[in-house]
Amino acid sequence: MTSFIDYVLGGFGSGMIIALMALALVLTWRATRVVNFAQVGQAMFTTFIALSLQTLTGSWVIALVGAMVAGALLGVIVQYLVLRPVKRADTSGAIIATFGVLIALQAAAGMIWGGDSRAYPQPFGNTAITLFGREWPVSAYDLVVVGFAVILVVGLTLLFTRTNLGLAMRATAFNPEVARLSGIRVGRTLTIGWALAGIVGAVAGVLVAPTSAISPNSFDILLVFAFTAAVIGGLDSLIGAVALGIGTGLILSVVSGYSDSSNAPVVALVLLAVNLVLKPEGVFGHHKARSV
Amino acid sequence: MGYYAPFPHPAVALEDVSVRLGGLQILDSVSIAAPRGAVTGLIGPNGAGKTTVFNVMSGFVPADSGSVVLNGQHVHHVRPQQLTRRGVARTLQGVxxxxxxxxxxxxxxxxxxxxxxxxxxxxxxxxxxxxxxxxxxxxxxxxxxxxxxxxxxxxxxxxxxxxxxxxxxxxxxxxPSVLLLDEPAGGIGEADMQDLERLIRSSVPDRTVVLVEHHMELVMAVCDFIWVLDAGQVIASGTPDQIRSDPAVLAAYLGEEGAA
Amino acid sequence: MMRDLLRLPGARLVLHAAVALLAWLLLVGITGMVDPLMNYYIALMAMYATAMFGMTILVGLSGQVSLGNGALMAVGGYVFAVTTLNWETVPFTGIAMNGIWAMLFAAIGGVLIGLLIGGLGARLRGPYLAGLTLGVAVGVPAIANRFPELLGGETGLQLTVPYPAGGYAAAGEFVDEAFTEDFPTEQQDELPTEQIEDLPTEQVEELPTEQDASGDDLLTLDNFPNEGDVLTEGDVLTDGDFSADGDDLLTLDNFPNEGDVLTDGDVPTDGDFSADGDDLLTLDNFPTEDELPADPSAPDGALDPEFAVDPDVEATFDGLDGLDAGFILEQWQAVLAVSVACIVAFLALNLVRGRQGRQWRAVRDDSVAAAVAGISPGRSKVSAFVVSSVFAALAGAVFAQILSYVGPGAFGLGLSLSLLVGVVLGGRGSLWGAVIGAVLLVWLPEFVLRAAGDRGWEEQVTNNAPNLIYGLLVVAVVLVAPGGIVGSLQSLVRRVRRTPASPSAAGLAERVDAGVGKDDS
Structure with a gap:
């Protein structure tokens, strides 16, 4: 039982990162009805930028801020140059284009920073916290990760519910035509959605990098986990993405704890498949009647 | 159930069918029958549930209750792709x-x-x-x-x-022995309309034709029998002459125009 | 007249079979004329084309974007490997297991995994299906880790390729290195070269004694018209024993026949051959056919340094013409891959140009209208998935034989992405597009490597340049020319043909004028 609790707690940090990446997927989906499969590629790229900044300045914070700026820029560039011009009739085109971006970004990162895994410096202690006479599988760094995730989620929630921009984004996600008629600059709103997603992804990348390592392909598996979480959460729902992201992290942690971490992709696949069969619109999604 | 009386052995029918979608009652105990070898029209204001009737008949929308008769047989759960094998063909709105x-x-x-x-x-x-x-x-x-x-x-x-x-x-x-036409006159001109009229009339009595249509002239010209739906319920049925003079139908259509 | 002839029942069968057969003859002829490296490329291209015929059907015709086909190839490769490694006879029959049976089992594996994933995916819209298949691409190869005993875990399985019937060959580093050059980011670390040492040594003793005959048979089948051209020097071939041994020189298996060879005075017996066999890999240092007989002590490429470590092995190479042997293994692999590709091309041609192909396109265009027309959209999508899965599995089995290896690294996400890249660049929905995509996948990295060599680029730039180009090209094609290379050429031809007035534009204008073109379904 103690080991079960340990595994669950140990999954919180990684769960939060999956949640953030899922959140980024949801933000682009809400904005443009595109699942941005390049999201982890963008996050990988900005994390490399952060690593370069960190090496240059020695400051973790400057690196993080730099990654966030780069993430926003990259999101805008990808949306503006790649996704916006895709012909609407070409339904497969947007999906394929995002994979094109992913391949290009991974190759570009490999060109600039090389294909080998690199360690990302640990900004805070990575030793287990000891409390109440026992060691907990949670480090100070895990708490920082959770803290960042909470700040981002709360901030985004406030943005969506309390600001005009958030209202415009929700209206645009609900119905772009109506939003345009009511004077919302839809194009700009969509681009902002992608910028936000880029920021969230960049933060997730910088946060996850010290716990694993960073290489052009090292986030591929995170894409699968995040997609799983986002889809089970309903793709449309910020709360769903966060909740299911954490949930996925916990499940994977428990599974890895009791068996082997190499099972995680298989477990994610099974979770995804079962969910897609039972409830294709996700747990938090809205069922839409089929129109004939 | 009273509407059933004229056609004891219909080619296509809904018996007491109700459909709810997303909390809305789209069809409310609708019973409709189309006699074999005749042209039957289905009219009503927008949102009356005409297309839903077709969708239930062709298996796109499951009926919450009631039963469906297709080509003279009771069917429980028909799938759209099985229609042609049952001798039923359907057109879609648009093309x-x-x-x-x-x-x-x-x-x-x-x-x-x-x-x-x-x-x-x-x-x-x-x-x-x-x-x-x-x-x-x-x-x-x-x-x-x-x-x-x-x-x-x-x-x-x-x-x-x-x-x-x-x-x-x-x-x-x-x-097909049964032809379900969903707004066949939508967006076509006068000359095409006449061809369509001729085509529909020449289909019977070899085929049974059921027609959802907004174009009143066409409906009145080709139909042997007409059902009128409003807000998910059958409000009238009869021959074109009967329908033309039915006060409930007039009210429904006037009501729609008043609202618009 | 021609058209009426083509409409006769069976005409399609004859025509497509003839096309496939001609292609096969042509390609097999080519394999007899080119060097091992080229044959290796031909094998890779044919393998990619096989998998991408399936992608053409799945992504192009049926409109289902799948990232999982690399994993489906893994299923085929692993089924091939596991059945050849573990079964001596075909279950319930007592028939001796061979490569054809193993390929058949791989195809059956493809059907099953296709039914499973296609069945799950049939109800899913675009991005959901893409995500599910992405999970398949990452998750399925990871299954190998669950069963290290059977599937070899992370290191994979070294595979004894049934070549030719009854004999065994283990392709060495030559193949591995050339392969990893194409996929610098993914597989490099994961293809364990030291596996070669793990080759079961008992195979040496079990070597069938009938090698000569079988070796010659297979050779003549594959390369009869060109044998003379390639091996210009008659005295090399005059000895039947020699050529058969030559087949197997690459392998560990043919030591027992060594004695035969050495007794034959015609065969050059100088020991220079064995040691310095490191560098067969490039076109440059590979001697041309003319040099081959003229200089019997030419640097011997096909020999793997790993083999030379073993003194027994080294002894084997004494007096054997390694060039000849290397040539034959790569050619055999090329012929195998080309044969499978041509059979699959025949099936794909029938499907794409038949009723089934139109049904797939109908469901992709408008699933509701397809259902009303009596086509089951779900079944149609699953059938496309199963067909593409069978093709992928066959390609995977071929891949396993090209590499003499299966492992999670060889079938990773990179492979799945490559297939998508190839099919998009070549042209979604066109079988020619698949072929062009396959050629691009193999030659672009080679081209970039040459260009990089000329300009002296750094290694990490060179290694990643092909993928960068692929990624950018994919984006550009989707934005500018969604039909890929083939689609663009087709529309160019169409534009040239009807320059005066485009009927399609006229039709569109009329439709817009009518103002009622809205389709609610």
Whole structure:
């Protein structure tokens, strides 16, 4: 039982990162009805930028801020140059284009920073916290990760519910035509959605990098986990993405704890498949009647 | 249930069908019957549930309660793709053509095939033979609609009324005994309308035709019997003359125009 | 007249079979004329084309974007490997297991996994299906880790390729290195070269004694018209024993026959051959056919340094013409891959140009209208998935034989992405597009490597340049020319043909004028 609790707690940090990446997927989906499969590629790229900044300045914070700026820029560039011009009739085109971006970004990162895994410096202690006479599988760094995730989620929630921009984004996600008629600059709103997603992804990348390592392909598996979480959460729902992201992290942690971490992709696949069969619109999604 | 009386053995019918979608009562105990070998019209203001009636008949929308009669048989759960095998063909609102297939291929798609993917992968001669028969039938259907000259065009190269003819040809190529037409007159001109009228009248009594249509002139001209729906309920039924003078129908339509 | 002839029942069968057969003869002829490296490329291209015929059907015709086909190839490769490694006879029959049976089992594996994933995916819209298949691409190869005993875990399985019938060959580093050059980011670390040492040594003793005959048979089948051209020097071939041994020189298996060879005075017996066999890899240092007989002590490429470590092995190479042997293994692999590709091309041609192909396109265009026309959209999508899965599995089995290895690294996400890249660049929905995509996948990295060599680029730039180009090209194709290379050429031809007035534009204008073109379904 103690080991079960340990595994669950140990999954919180990684769960939060999956949640953030899922959140980024949801933000682009809400904005443009595109699942941005390049999201982890963008996050990988900005994390490399952060690593370069960190090496240059020695400051973790400057690196993080730099990654966030780069993430926003990259999101805008990808949306503006790649996704916006895709012909609407070409339904497969947007999906394929995002994979094109992913391949290009991974190759570009490999060109600039090389294909080998690199360690990302640990900004805070990575030793287990000891409390109440026992060691907990949670480090100070895990708490920082959770803290960042909470700040981002709360901030985004406030943005969506309390600001005009958030209202415009929700209206645009609900119905772009109506939003345009009511004077919302839809194009700009969509681009902002992608910028936000880029920021969230960049933060997730910088946060996850010290716990694993960073290489052009090292986030591929995170894409699968995040997609799983986002889809089970309903793709449309910020709360769903966060909740299911954490949930996925916990499940994977428990599974890895009791068996082997190499099972995680298989477990994610099974979770995804079962969910897609039972409830294709996700747990938090809205069922839409089929129109004939 | 009273509406049932005139047709003890209908070709197509809904018996007491209710449908709820997303908390809305789309159909409320609707009973409708279409006699064999006649043209039956289904009219009503927008949102009355006409297309939902078709969708229940063709299996796109499951009925929450009640039962469906298709081609004279009670069916429990019909799937759309089983319609042609039951001798029922349906057109869709708009045209519903396949943009990447030629007109001839579009029409041939309406004819059911007996062979599966393996026979096709091995290019068995009997598949070719079936294809030849299908092609002949498709050409006949195109001839009967006067558009045989367009057989190798893509739908997007044709004017809208011609596309609607192609869609009709696709429905006819399976030689259905029941034809469900969903707004066949939508977006076509006067000359096409007359052809359509002639086509519908010449389909009976060999086929049973059920028609959802907004164009009142056409409905009154071709239908033997009309059902009027409003807000998910049958509010009137009868011959065109009876419907024309029915106060409830007038009220429903006036109400719609008043609201608009 | 021609058209009427083509409409006769069976004409399609004859025509497509003739096309496939001609292609096969042509390609097999080519394999007899080119060097091992080229044959290796031909094998890779044919393998990619096989998998991408399936992608053409799945992504192009049926409109289902799948990232999982690399994993489906893994299923085929692993089924091939596990059945050849573990079964001596075909279950329930007592028939001796061979490569053809193993390929058949791989195809059956493809059907099953296709039914499973296609069945799950049939109800899913675009991005959901893409995500599910992405999970498949990452998750399925990871299954190998669950069963290290059977599937070899992370290190994979070294595979004894049944070549030719009854004999065994283990392709060495030559193949591995050339392969990893194409996929610098993914597989490099994961292809364990030291596996070669793990080759079961008992195979040496079990070597069938009938090698000569079988070796010659297979050779003549594959390369009869060109044998003379390639091996210009008659005295090399005059000895039947020699050529058969030559087949197997690459392998560990043919030591027992060594004695035969050495007794034959015609065969050059100088020991120079064995040691310095490191560098067969490039076109440059590979001697041309003319040099081959003229200089019997030419640097011997096909020999793997790993082999030379073993003194027994080294002894084997004494007096054997390694060039000849290397040539034969790569050619055999090329012929195998080309044969499978041509059979699959025949099936794909029938499907794409048949009723089934139109059904797939109909469902992709408008699933509701397809259902009304009597086509089951779900079944149609699943059938496309199963067909593409079978093709992928066959390609995977071929891949396993090209590499003599299966492992999670060889079938990773990179492979799945490559297939998508190839099919998009070549042209979604066109079989020619698949072929062009396959050629691009193999030659672009090679081209970039040459260009990089000329300009002296850094290694990490060179290694990643092909993928960068692929990624950018994919984006550009989707935005500018969604039909890929083939689609663009087709529309160019169409534009040239009907310059005066485009009927499609006229039709569109009329439709817009009517103002009622809205399709609610």
């Amino acid at each position: 519903g053509l396949f943009p990447s297939l030629t007109v001839l291929d579009n029409v041939m798609m309406g004819a059911p095939t007996r062979f599966g993917v393996i026979a096709d992968a091995l290019a068995m001669p009997w598949v070719d033979r079936e294809r030849r028969q299908m092609e002949e039938r498709a050409r006949e259907a195109l001839v009967s609609l006067g558009i045989e000259g367009e057989s190798s065009r893509l739908p997007s190269e044709l004017p809208y009324p011609v596309q609607k003819r192609v869609a009709l040809a696709r429905a006819l190529v399976s030689d």
